[in-house]
Amino acid sequence: xxxxxxxxxxxxxxxxxxxxxxxxxxxxxxxxxxxxxxxxxxxxxxxxxx
Amino acid sequence: xxxxxxxxxxxxxxxxxxxxxxxxxxxxxxxxxxxxxxxxxxxxxxxxxxxxxxxxxxxxxxxxxxxxxxxxxxxxxxxxxxxxxxxxxxxxxxxxxxxxxxxxxxxxxxxxxxxxxxxxxxxxxxxxxxxxxxxxxxxxxxxxxxxxxxxxxxxxxxxxxxxxxxxxxxxxxxxxxxxxxxxxxxxxxxxxxxxxxxxxxxxxxxxxxxxxxxxxxxxxxxxxxxxxxxxxxxxxxxxxxxxxxxxxxxxxxxxxxxxxxxxxxxxxxxxxxxxxxxxxxxxxxxxxxxxxxxxxxxxxxxxxxxxxxxxxxxxxxxxxxxxxxxxxxxxxxxxxxxxxx
Numbered sequence: 001x002x003x004x005x006x007x008x009x010x011x012x013x014x015x016x017x018x019x020x021x022x023x024x025x026x027x028x029x030x031x032x033x034x035x036x037x038x039x040x041x042x043x044x045x046x047x048x049x050x
Numbered sequence: 051x052x053x054x055x056x057x058x059x060x061x062x063x064x065x066x067x068x069x070x071x072x073x074x075x076x077x078x079x080x081x082x083x084x085x086x087x088x089x090x091x092x093x094x095x096x097x098x099x100x101x102x103x104x105x106x107x108x109x110x111x112x113x114x115x116x117x118x119x120x121x122x123x124x125x126x127x128x129x130x131x132x133x134x135x136x137x138x139x140x141x142x143x144x145x146x147x148x149x150x151x152x153x154x155x156x157x158x159x160x161x162x163x164x165x166x167x168x169x170x171x172x173x174x175x176x177x178x179x180x181x182x183x184x185x186x187x188x189x190x191x192x193x194x195x196x197x198x199x200x201x202x203x204x205x206x207x208x209x210x211x212x213x214x215x216x217x218x219x220x221x222x223x224x225x226x227x228x229x230x231x232x233x234x235x236x237x238x239x240x241x242x243x244x245x246x247x248x249x250x251x252x253x254x255x256x257x258x259x260x261x262x263x264x265x266x267x268x269x270x271x272x273x274x275x276x277x278x279x280x281x282x283x284x285x286x287x288x289x290x291x292x293x294x295x296x297x298x299x300x301x302x303x304x305x306x307x308x309x310x311x312x313x314x315x316x317x318x319x320x321x322x323x324x325x326x327x328x329x330x331x332x333x334x335x336x337x338x339x340x341x342x343x344x345x346x347x348x349x350x351x352x353x354x355x356x357x358x359x360x361x362x363x364x365x366x367x368x369x370x371x372x373x374x375x376x377x378x379x380x381x382x383x384x385x386x387x388x389x390x391x
Binding site: 004005006007008009010011012013015017030031032033035036 | 207224225226227228229230231232233234235370371372373374375378379382
């Protein structure tokens with residue numbers, strides 16, 4: 001994934017969306033509006049990365 | 051939401067622009083297109099500076115256009131070169147012209163500040179002009195805002211319901227989906243790769259592949275106008291070789307150009323290119339008819355939706371679910387383009 005790409009993975013049947021930021025932060029949400037908001041929160045979301 | 055300005059839009063197929071005068075409204079702007087003797091596409095405002103009569107109702111005189119009302123005559127660069135009954139041509143007798151790029155058999159027009167037009171920014175679809183591919187295509191008028199077509203194309207799970215029996219199969223709605231946004235390039239990618247899937251009639255009849263298939267659908271949306279669906283169809287288990295050779299698979303490039311006509315109507319250009327059965331006219335006729343049928347199913351649904359939106363109160367709160375992940379990404383990029391033209 002290049003430095004400016006944000007990725008969301010989803011398997012139909014699952015309620016969970018997995019978002020991966022270009023910085024490597026991984027987040028989960030059950031709503032597409034929420035998952036994009038979490039990814040776009042870069043670099044803030046990196047502070048609480050596991 | 052209005053449309054992004056300072057953007058390139060597909061205005062026509064190359065073959066539509068010739069000696070005649072083609073009138074087409076793009077993003078609310080009435081534009082006249084014709085091809086000069088040198089083969090270049092001219093794009094001028096379709097309004098005479100005198101009394102606003104549409105120049106497309108006039109006639110050609112060489113490379114100039116003569117207004118059909120009083121005879122004002124314009125050169126391809128928008129300059130008025132003759133006015134009726136007098137020698138003096140008023141200094142302000144000039145009509146706007148639009149930057150044009152003709153590329154990959156498409157005529158692109160720039161809507162916005164002409165000084166900002168960068169021909170290198172026009173996205174590519176090179177197979178449309180390649181002898182290694184065969185293309186069928188058409189254009190349907192859509193009485194709905196372009197955003198509804200973007201929504202429609204970014205979520206292919208609707209194929210199962212709206213297009214069952216043509217391109218939809220149960221696997222379309224059951225396969226993992228990856229959505230990516232390239233923030234810098236401003237491109238949305240939605241990828242769905244089905245293995246051991248039922249072959250829909252659209253491909254069973256055109257490819258001749260019998261039995262179950264691996265079917266890849268890789269969307270690449272270059273907002274606002276160009277939508278590419280890279281489609282790969284192969285007998286199940288047939289993968290590209292380690293050297294990238296994928297000649298045992300069939301490939302189709304499905305292209306849509308989503309061009310706003312007005313705030314509530316859209317030019318829905320559709321194209322299907324293939325690298326299989328290239329000389330088979332029956333396959334061409336079948337794919338053209340099938341895809342047009344699919345497009346008209348969408349047109350009917352989106353026209354209906356536009357009428358619903360027109361009658362609803364302001365501030366209706368939509369519900370988005372997981373299938374809308376790609377559509378929401380596209381909406382965000384469009385919004386960004388509108389806010390920072």
